Structures are given as structure tokens and as C-alpha cells.
Amino acid sequence: MAFGSRAAGKHRGSSRLSRKTAGYAGIAALATTGVVGSLAGPAFAASDKAPSMEDTGLNAVVTAEDLPGQIEAQADAQEHAAEAAALKAKAEADAKARAAEARQKAEEKAKAEREAAERAAREEERKRLNTFVAPVDESYISTQWHAGGGMWSSGSHTGIDFHAASGTTVHAVGIGTVVEAGWGGAYGNNVVIKHADGTYTQYGHMSSLSVSVGDQVTAGQQIGLSGSTGNSSGPHLHFEARTGAQYGSDIDPVAYLRQHGVNV
Numbered sequence: 563m564a565f566g567s568r569a570a571g572k573h574r575g576s577s578r579l580s581r582k583t584a585g586y587a588g589i590a591a592l593a594t595t596g597v598v599g600s601l602a603g604p605a606f607a608a609s610d611k612a613p614s615m616e617d618t619g620l621n622a623v624v625t626a627e628d629l630p631g632q633i634e635a636q637a638d639a640q641e642h643a644a645e646a647a648a649l650k651a652k653a654e655a656d657a658k659a660r661a662a663e664a665r666q667k668a669e670e671k672a673k674a675e676r677e678a679a680e681r682a683a684r685e686e687e688r689k690r691l692n693t694f695v696a697p698v699d700e701s702y703i704s705t706q707w708h709a710g711g712g713m714w715s716s717g718s719h720t721g722i723d724f725h726a727a728s729g730t731t732v733h734a735v736g737i738g739t740v741v742e743a744g745w746g747g748a749y750g751n752n753v754v755i756k757h758a759d760g761t762y763t764q765y766g767h768m769s770s771l772s773v774s775v776g777d778q779v780t781a782g783q784q785i786g787l788s789g790s791t792g793n794s795s796g797p798h799l800h801f802e803a804r805t806g807a808q809y810g811s812d813i814d815p816v817a818y819l820r821q822h823g824v825n826v
Contacts, residue, residue, distance in 0.1 A: 690737060690780070690781075691736075691737055691758045692736075692822070692823075693736065693737075693781045693823070694735050694736040694781055694819065694822035694823055694824050695733055695735055695736075695781050695782045695824060696724075696733070696735070696819070696824050696826060697724060697732055697733050697734075697735050697763075697765060697799060697801050698724045698725075698726045698730060698731075698732060698733070698788065698799050699731070699733075701724045701725050701726055701730075701799075702724070702725055703722050703723065703724060703725075703816070703826065704723045704724065704725045704798060705719055705722060705723035705798075706719065706722060706816075707719060707720075707721060707722050707812075707814050707815055707816065708720075720802055720809070720810075720812040721764065721766075721800050721801050721802035721803075721812060721815055722800075722801055722802075722815045722816060723798045723799065723800055723801070724798060724799040724801060725798060726788040726797060726798055726799045727788070727797055728769055728787075728788060728789050728790065728797040729769060729787050729788065729789070730787065730788040730799070731784050731787060731788075732753075732765055732768060732784065732785055732786045732787060732788055732799055733781075733782050733783060733784060733785065734755055734763075734779040734780065734781060734782070734783045734785050735755075735763055735781065735819065735822070735824070736755075736757050736758070736763075736781045736822065737757065737758055737778075737779065737780050737781055738755040738756050738757040738758065738763075738778075738779055739755065739756050739776065739777070739778055739779070740753060740754070740755055740773045740774065740775055740776060740777045740778075740779060740785075741754050741755065741756050741762070741775060741807055742754035742764075742775065742807070743771050743773055743774050743775050743777075744771070744775075746766060746792065747792065747793075748792050748793035749764070749766035749767065749792050749793075749800065750766055750767045750768065750789070750790075750791025750792025750793070750794060751766075751767070751768040751769065751770065751771055751786065751789065751791045751792070752764060752765060752766040752767070752768065752792075752800075753765045753768070753771060753773060753785050753786060754807055755779060755785075756807065760805075761803060761804065761805060761813075761818070762803070762804040762805070762806060762807050762811075763801065763802065763803055763804070764800075764801070764802040764804065765785060765786065765799060765800070765801060766792060766799070766800035766801075766802075767788070767789055767790055767791050767792050767794045767797075767798065767799065767800050768786040768787060768788055768789050768791065768799070769786075769787050769788065769789025769790070769791060770786055770787045770789070771785065771786040772784050772785050772786050772787075773785045773786070801815055802815060803815040803818035803819070
């Protein structure tokens with residue numbers, strides 16, 4: 563009987579200490595792999611004494627069984643967080659790209675508008691420089707260029723005469739600079755203007771002048787009033803076109819005005 567008792571003792575359950583040691587070993591193994599390190603930490607932190615059998619045996623097994631689901635959930639959360647971060651980064655990049663594109667379009671539009679305004683200004687200036695008008699409104703030519711007669715010292719008329727009652731407004735035919743304004747001998751009170759194309763025009767026999775030497779004038783600006791001063795047979799405007807400022811450089815005034823768009 564004593565022998566049988568000793569034989570049965572070989573197969574009795576592990577001691578309390580053995581089970582506790584096995585529980586520690588299981589948790590240590592899991593913790594070493596990094597799987598349940600974060601889960602086991604709070605359990606050990608809750609107590610400074612060694613866990614009991616119930617705390618180490620059964621609980622360790624249950625926690626180990628839950629690990630796959632917890633790891634998968636953690637992986638899913640990390641994946642969702644990564645996707646959210648990627649979407650946020652893409653949205654920010656797209657917003658920056660749209661803002662840059664909008665700035666570029668705005669700059670291109672502003673540049674195009676500036677260039678259009680500059681072209682319009684240049685065209686307006688070109689028109690202003692090239693615009694000519696008749697020296698007297700609603701008039702007609704009473705004496706032609708190169709008409710012969712003893713009234714002219716050269717033997718012929720060096721300009722054309724526009725019919726105009728005394729006191730009629732006389733206009734500069736185009737933009738230019740006044741180079742002569744005052745008494746001109748046989749021309750009486752006269753004005754000579756140098757134009758942008760290098761030609762000159764002369765206005766004679768006026769009763770009064772409205773400009774002085776050095777003045778800048780534009781097409782249609784009043785430069786004086788018609789009259790009959792100097793070598794004149796009656797009120798009219800003597801008009802000449804010249805290649806130079808001096809007497810004798812006259813050219814056909816009618817052809818000159820027509821070349822500049824004036825219908826005479």
C-alpha cells in the first residue's frame with residue numbers, strides 16, 4: 563500500500579509555485595515577441611507583488627487568445643490613419659496647385675490687359691499725331707497754289723487762300739510746335755508750325771494770334787483769327803505747306819492736306 567501511494571504521487575497536479583512559474587514564463591514569452599507588451603504592462607503596474615495563479619494562468623491564456631483580433635484592429639486603425647493623412651496631404655497639395663494656377667491665370671490676365679491698354683494708347687497717340695483738319699471750318703479755296711499774277715513777288719502764289727470773313731477762327735491743321743508767331747512782312751500777322759513728320763505749315767494775313775513761339779499745338783486748336791493784314795486784297799486765310807521753315811520751300815497745299823486725310 564505504501565508503494566502504491568508513492569506511485570500515485572508521481573502524477574499529481576503541479577504545485578502552486580510551478581503553475582505560477584509557468585504563467586510568468588508564458589507572459590514573458592509573449593512580451594518578448596512584442597505582441598502583448600502593451601497589454602501586459604498595465605497588469606503588472608497595478609501591483610508590485612507577484613500575480614496569483616488566477617491572475618497569471620487563466621488571464622494570460624484569455625489575453626493571448628484575443629491578440630489576433632486586437633492586432634488586426636490596431637493594424638486597421640493605423641492603415642486608416644495613414645490613408646487619412648495621405649488624403650489630407652493630397653487635398654493640401656491640390657489646393658496649393660489650384661491657388662498657384664489661379665495666381666498664374668490672374669497674372670496672365672493682368673498682363674494681357676496691360677498690353678492691350680498699351681497698344682490702345684499707342685494707337686491713340688498714332689492717330690493723334692496723324693490726324694489733320696482743315697485750317698478753316700466750312701470754307702473753300704478762293705485762290706489756287708501757283709496761280710500767276712503781279713500780286714506775288716515770286717510771280718506766283720506760294721500757297722492757297724481759304725475764303726474767311728475777318729475774325730474767323732483759324733486752326734492748326736495738325737499737332738506740332740510753333741516756330742514763328744508775329745509779323746511776317748507781306749504775310750502780315752502769321753504763324754508757322756513744325757509738324758511731327760518734319761513738314762511745316764504757314765497761316766498768313768491774320769488779324770490776331772492766339773499762340774507764341776515754342777507752344778505745342780494739336781490738330782484743330784485755335785491759333786488766331788483771320789483778317790487782311792500784310793499784302794492782302796481782303797479778308798482771307800493764306801495757307802502754305804512747306805518742307806522747311808523758310809520762304810520758297812512750299813509744296814502743293816491741297817495734295818499735302820489730302821495726304822493727311824483732309825478733304826479739300
